[in-house]
Amino acid sequence: MVIRKKGDLSYSDVTPKALYMGRRNFLLGLLATSGAVAAYKNFPSLVAAAGPTGSVPVKLNGLVQGPYSKDNISEKVTPAQDAMHYNNYYEFGTDKTDPSKNANSFVTTPWSLSVEGEVKKPRTFTMDELLKLAPLEERIYRHRCVEAWSIVVPWVGYSFSALAKLVEPTPSAKYVAFQSYFEKKQMPLWREAGIELPYVEGLRLDEAMNPLTLLCTGMYGETLPNQDGAPVRMVIPWKYGFKSAKSIVKIRFVKDQPPTTWNITNANEYGFYSNVNPNVDHPRWSQAKEHRLGGGFFDRPIPTLMFNGYGDQVASMYAGMDLRKNF
Amino acid sequence: MIKAILTSKWTKVLVFALCLAPLAILIWRGFHNELGANHIEFITHATGDWTLRFLVLTLAITPLRKILRQPQLIRFRRMLGLFAFFYVCLHFATWIGLDKFFDWPEMWKDVQKRRFITVGFAGFLLLIPLAITSTAGWIRRLGGKRWQLLHRAVYLTAILGVIHYYWLVKSDVTKPLQYAWMLGILLAWRAGDWLYSRWTRPAARPIQRKTSTSAETA
Numbered sequence: 123m124v125i126r127k128k129g130d131l132s133y134s135d136v137t138p139k140a141l142y143m144g145r146r147n148f149l150l151g152l153l154a155t156s157g158a159v160a161a162y163k164n165f166p167s168l169v170a171a172a173g174p175t176g177s178v179p180v181k182l183n184g185l186v187q188g189p190y191s192k193d194n195i196s197e198k199v200t201p202a203q204d205a206m207h208y209n210n211y212y213e214f215g216t217d218k219t220d221p222s223k224n225a226n227s228f229v230t231t232p233w234s235l236s237v238e239g240e241v242k243k244p245r246t247f248t249m250d251e252l253l254k255l256a257p258l259e260e261r262i263y264r265h266r267c268v269e270a271w272s273i274v275v276p277w278v279g280y281s282f283s284a285l286a287k288l289v290e291p292t293p294s295a296k297y298v299a300f301q302s303y304f305e306k307k308q309m310p311l312w313r314e315a316g317i318e319l320p321y322v323e324g325l326r327l328d329e330a331m332n333p334l335t336l337l338c339t340g341m342y343g344e345t346l347p348n349q350d351g352a353p354v355r356m357v358i359p360w361k362y363g364f365k366s367a368k369s370i371v372k373i374r375f376v377k378d379q380p381p382t383t384w385n386i387t388n389a390n391e392y393g394f395y396s397n398v399n400p401n402v403d404h405p406r407w408s409q410a411k412e413h414r415l416g417g418g419f420f421d422r423p424i425p426t427l428m429f430n431g432y433g434d435q436v437a438s439m440y441a442g443m444d445l446r447k448n449f
Numbered sequence: 450m451i452k453a454i455l456t457s458k459w460t461k462v463l464v465f466a467l468c469l470a471p472l473a474i475l476i477w478r479g480f481h482n483e484l485g486a487n488h489i490e491f492i493t494h495a496t497g498d499w500t501l502r503f504l505v506l507t508l509a510i511t512p513l514r515k516i517l518r519q520p521q522l523i524r525f526r527r528m529l530g531l532f533a534f535f536y537v538c539l540h541f542a543t544w545i546g547l548d549k550f551f552d553w554p555e556m557w558k559d560v561q562k563r564r565f566i567t568v569g570f571a572g573f574l575l576l577i578p579l580a581i582t583s584t585a586g587w588i589r590r591l592g593g594k595r596w597q598l599l600h601r602a603v604y605l606t607a608i609l610g611v612i613h614y615y616w617l618v619k620s621d622v623t624k625p626l627q628y629a630w631m632l633g634i635l636l637a638w639r640a641g642d643w644l645y646s647r648w649t650r651p652a653a654r655p656i657q658r659k660t661s662t663s664a665e666t667a
Contacts, residue, residue, distance in 0.1 A: 200486075203486075204486035205486070207485070207486060208485055208486030208487055212620070212621070216618075216619075216620070216621035216623075218485070218486075218487065218490070219485060269619075271487055271490070314621050314623050315620065315621060316619075316620030316621045316622065317620050387620055388619075388620075403562075405563075406563050406564075406565060406616070406617070407559070407563060408555060408558070408559065410555070413487065413489060413548075415486045415487055416486060419479070419488060419547075420547070422550045423548070423549070423550060
């Protein structure tokens with residue numbers, strides 16, 4: 123067990139890159155945030171007092187290596203440029219390139235995450251508390267979108283169970299419900315999303331407590347860029363991407379299966395479980411294969427793996443269940 | 450002046466070049482690594498979008514030439530229609546070669562099972578006879594009436610194309626609805642034009658006949 127010293131996570135190594143934003147937005151962002159960055163660098167004590175700012179990814183130091191870290195994973199990581207500029211975040215537009223263009227000014231500081239419901243010790247966490255709650259680990263996971271494309275991402279975070287243990291779920295807690303941030307003013311494209319907002323997701327308690335389930339605060343060695351769900355999101359690698367809610371503000375331990383956004387939108391197409399499963403097609407397309415982003419022009423689609431290749435760790439949770447019915 | 454421009458050989462060359470621009474841009478982007486993270490989707494969407502745009506443009510020619518009283522616009526209709534066919538072929542080829550990588554059984558399953566692919570495929574098939582019979586020789590062989598009847602299939606293709614798009618999106622129907630509106634207006638104009646001519650012509654015809662017969666007898 124690694125005990126993290128206070129101040130292990132340094133904000134001093136600020137690395138804003140044109141990579142995360144379009145060049146024009148980057149320059150604008152740079153202008154807007156340079157003052158704040160200077161404050162970070164020189165007067166860390168001022169940061170807490172500073173007003174709300176848009177977040178620029180900063181390097182996370184002292185990441186812990188584990189079974190899913192670089193040394194143990196042979197899979198080729200998707201270039202950051204591809205992973206960060208092609209994703210779904212409907213609050214910022216429905217085109218895959220929209221989030222990286224429209225989320226730049228999203229204000230994520232200060233942030234608080236409320237954990238409540240069937241727990242003995244409900245509490246609200248600040249981002250600082252979340253970042254220091256457990257050692258931050260780098261985990262390279264396959265990430266499979268329900269739209270049949272996939273990426274391999276080095277996420278940063280720790281098992282969700284670490285947070286859950288702190289709040290002590292009661293025996294009546296059977297599910298966990300996640301709620302994403304939603305504010306019309308900050309997300310003016312919400313009307314076109316065609317989904318009910320705020321975005322809500324859910325897991326069965328055992329799924330949430332599975333060590334693979336990641337409470338994620340970063341990717342590619344840095345804090346999360348806005349378009350990827352800054353400042354804190356879930357990553358559940360054996361489920362389709364939409365199960366991993368972004369920019370989480372509320373976590374509720376509950377008795378009954380909570381409603382989930384895509385299931386509300388179209389129950390025939392998106393089930394509560396949404397485990398990656400090559401044998402159960404989406405009604406409108408096959409799930410047998412996927413396109414791995416960042417490959418060559420003529421790369422063939424690759425076969426999709428059952429539970430996205432994490433069957434050894436998760437299949438037992440679904441023993442005896444009809445996965446065609448519980449898709 | 451406008452007539453001179455519309456009838457100029459060079460205008461046709463220019464329009465032809467403009468119609469190729471979307472492809473040129475796509476190729477340029479390809480060589481400059483600007484097709485985004487998912488190039489297959491990018492190409493599929495670009496060619497699909499341009500197919501719908503060219504279908505809409507083709508269907509806009511007749512209303513425009515009547516409203517603007519520029520009959521010469523008809524010179525561009527076949528070209529625009531054939532470019533719609535050209536881009537749908539690229540769209541289809543992208544699906545076969547890049548998306549599905551020649552997995553024929555899988556594709557056949559998709560055509561049968563996925564309704565958005567079924568309607569898209571049907572729309573594509575319908576365009577083939579229209580492309581083949583687009584020449585002057587075929588107009589002669591079929592006769593103007595029958596040729597025209599056959600080429601009304603383009604209305605169906607356009608409708609199927611928009612449905613294909615509408616059924617494909619996950620939840621944001623903004624763009625498919627934009628095409629649906631444009632197509633709806635163009636088809637409604639035709640319906641209005643047809644009704645109008647039906648109302649006015651039966652009355653006009655007997656009069657015309659009478660005058661012509663009276664002219665003959667006189």
